[in-house]
Amino acid sequence: MANRKDPMGIGLAVLNRIASSPAIDRLGLRKATERAVYQGAKSGFQAAGTANRTFKRVSGSGKARRQSRPSDSGLFDLTPTEDQQMIVGVMNEFASEVLRPAAEEADANDLTSKEVLSQTSEFGLTLLNVPEELGGLSEERSAVTGALVAEALSEGDMGQAVACLAPAAVATAISLWGSDEQQQTYLPSFTGDDVPAAALALSEPTALFDPLRPAATARREGGSLVLDGIKSGVVRGTEAELFVIGVELDGEPRLVIVESGSEGVSLAEDPSMGLRAASLTRLKLDGVRVEESALLGTSEDYRECVRLSRVAWAALAAGTGKAVFDYVKEYVKGREAFGEPIAHRQSVAFMVANIAIELEGLRLVTLKAASRLEQGRDASREVALARRLAADYGMKIGTDGVQLLGGHGFVKEHPVERWYRDLRAVAVMEGVVLV
Template identity: 60%
Template sequence: MTLNTDAPASGSQRRRGLARSEKTDPIGFAVAFLNRLAQTPALDRLGLRKPAEQVVYTATKSGFQTIGAVNRQFKRAGGKGKGQRVPSAQRTGVFDLTPSEDEQMLVDVVTEFAAEVVLPAASGANETCEAPAEVLEAANEIGLPILGVAEDLGGIATERSAVAGTLVAEALAKGDMGLAVAVLAPAAVSTALSLWGTDEQQKTYLPAFTEDDVPAAALALAEPRPLFDPRDLQTTARRQGDGFVLNGVKSGVPRGHDGELFVVGADLEGRPHLFLVESSTPGLTVENDPSMGVRAAGISKLVLEDVEVGSIALLGDAETYLEAVRLARLGWCALAVGTGQAVLDYVVPYVNSREAFGEPVSHRQSVAFMVANIAIELEGMRLATYKAAARAAQGKDFSREVALARKLCADKGMQIGLDGVQLLGGHGYVKEHPVERWYRDLRAIGVMEGGVLV
């Protein structure tokens, strides 16, 4: 990942604090990012600057069924051509998955954001099944929704940002996977538009993501049926005049209740494609669909009944859809790694301080070996995920690598969650400790499709 930092910020970039230093400064973006985080007014306003403080919500979010949000109208912009694309990362020919200096600085900044903003709000957000508006606002203020958007389009990326997106997702998930999904959901749509959007699509939709009031948006690929195969969709699209008509149901959609723009997967003439659907489109209904894990993401279902969209709605082709599936799975792998690391970081001091029969329980080989296995499997998950991300950033075929990473993260991630609960004994089963939430979140890795995209 290379981030250009050669010009002073202006307009919406200045409002997000993405001030640029010299292009030769490898950590210019990360420093600006950190400065913006420190200046974010939401932290002091809400008392979220201290990691120990928590935002407590007393009411449980009730079920709902509503027509899509209609508070934003995207103004159709003219434009021809395939749109602007960020170039692939440079191929060095060296097998090295170590983050670069600027990538590591970015990780450090987002890790601090996760610790100071995300983690304190996690428990309350899990209970309400909704991400606090203040957390979303803080994430928008520091520029997370435009991490994968080309610099010429108002974003900050000068190269394919799969590695940066993976590192950011991992760091956010250390705070909470559900809130990480909620925060990253708009970035999935803005990144998709940057990667595959036409000039008209980019000019119509991307400006909203580069302004202060970032729209809630989500990538909707999954469907509520057993053994779902993302290549075999029951949601359909048929041509009608210059546009399309969509019918079907999509599940696992983060922040659907306040979503303003969705990227929906649907079968068109026997092959899956992506479609841009504004929430105000007649025939689109959002239903509450609370889940076992990632509850803070506000998981919803989209019901599409004769939803008519224009020619601008078609995003890319069938190959674009398959790449979106792979990049979404890569994002979920990164979330699994981050949550697994949170488990490890929590259980190590616990087993060292918890005493039984006059000594710490970590002195028992069964306990020590279980902790060691968590660390071993976690490192394997991380390396497999990084390798897939590196190939994606370089424009190489990464289908095999992401398939291996997803299998590893789904199986071993769920085992890490289970072992985390087991290591805490009875404490692992109660909400006083966060491991039970992490266990529920990690079970999502093998079943979720879409929602995030790096």
Template identity: 60%
Template structure:
């Protein structure tokens, strides 16, 4: 066994208990080997010459959804397997466990070696390189929130591990992080709220080598959109449901084979599973100011057949929105850290009037403010993740985290651009892209989930 059975200092929220430590240990060992292999060179990511899926910036597109794979019905209609909640240790400690830290170390290397070099080209093309997506599958991102018994990494709820991984990915690039995390969001939703039949039918598509492209679609292109009150409607139709409406900011929608869609059902919001092969689906390019590498699209549904995921009283839907917002907070923290790292080096090496600009008090104070605000964002996000992993009420903590990360994250991006002066305005430096990405934190709903 790679790890001892003792829990780390963050025992209240560890990714895996001693009973499930071995599978996760072997997974982390495999990730470590991957990071040290020549895969990164063989995929050609460092040359950034991968053929891109589509170029929405050159006129956009409008098309029917991808044909996708056939999902054969399996299992019973009874309750599915649910991740267990770790026991609380009674001590307030947000230190990652040994397992979580090792996983984060591997993902951090992936973000720096694969995502960061590919980010500028992916942002220009509004699509993620195929090689980066394949590599994300190899390090297990789609199955992080799936129980071991269903082919995932561990049986405990993984909100903390998911938050740490999401933050680490965003230090490479937020847009590519969203693109690589999108299939895992759907797999996690199926693990948390799916019936036995839904889990047996859909989850195998996420646990093999040929992972299905999937998207969590909650946002809508309406004025003053309220995530808790979607305009998309669902009506009962025989044993199933029919959806009508439009969803926006759908990640990699042109190639998605499965969607989890939020809709209003008899006055309550609910989640629905929609294969891309269902009738009445149309996809349209929806390029945005930021998070462009995620390949955002608009999903139009017209009397589209769907099946309910979770309950009809809005509980599962509300948890989904909150866990998604938590993931966006983690993305803000990771991107904010990238800004801090970059500007800290820049102001120490950029000279004006015969000395580094970091010697100017106003510059030093601005960098210090970024560090302070970033740490506050990180701690409130980790606390919300810890409560979610333990199955405690976490709505208040998520609301605080989202408010703080949306406001301070955007300020960090703005200050980063300001600290670079004229260089902050040009694409030679990545800070302008990070500023655009950080503006999405207070606007985006869905897409990612922890």
């Protein structure tokens, strides 16, 4: 699934960053982290250094930095590298020990706590797809690793996972498609200790919304761009300092970098059925004027952004679907009716088995799409399949999970009703997260 020539570099860098963080003791992850770091060091690899850089506007003078693509071994191998196993292991621990216990409160308050957000910043989530020479963790980009991380975090709680991953999406977009000036201006803030709230805003509050044909517009006027329109589902919008926004310019979809302090930017709460912990907001652009240099990438880069986002949402669906499966599997074995566990009923057993089958199909297609994208190969078919399976199976798995719990599936005593609401979001959300 990924390059195996240097299997430990990025994983060990992440783990050493985590091990040096005081958050580990507060969150109870010290033992698991030290164990992983020890295993990595025992294999003879050293951690890559991370740079703390101060945010400042810079006029670029050179070529933009890009991460290289991993080499293709030519083998079909679905086994994660040791690098990926280390990262995902720690993320799984964080998801189960921190995100899962905090999920109910985060959902009720429509807010992911500052403590959780600061810890994921210390873990270096925003660094995974930033070039090493700009303060990131690796010279090579891995969409597969991004998908595995999203899946692991979502197994703890999708709403909090989205809130944690939103700044990383902006950092990834600027790393992939930004000019040297954009990279030098914005990326240092994502590689330091104080990572800003930031959001990738593509969705709009319109029926049958097509992300490739945004209603929000940009027009050239006096050497500047003037933006108008409304974006919805903007993660932590009221806190965000930076947005990457999808607009239509000259008949083509484009991405534009907009700072939250720009005149004409206004925000309002956008209460949602699911993903409540992501603090979704609505963003209004009313004659917002930015320099033409704020354009990010090309129209084809915008289309690539949509593809990367859809794979990320599929990975989130797989993670939450796994949480549903694990929960209902144990529930039906412990719940008794007519003197025996309901798992002995054929209809119940088949429904649980179908969840497992659907999860495997969704996960395999998602990883295949991510692998082809990171290798620079055409992944249109795989991305479309991942999107379709995530939308259909996500909804079905959530529905079946509620159904298997009967009346308990409808009440907040069990987390399945929250997972159902979160999974419903997968079919309608665009942007927000990237792999």
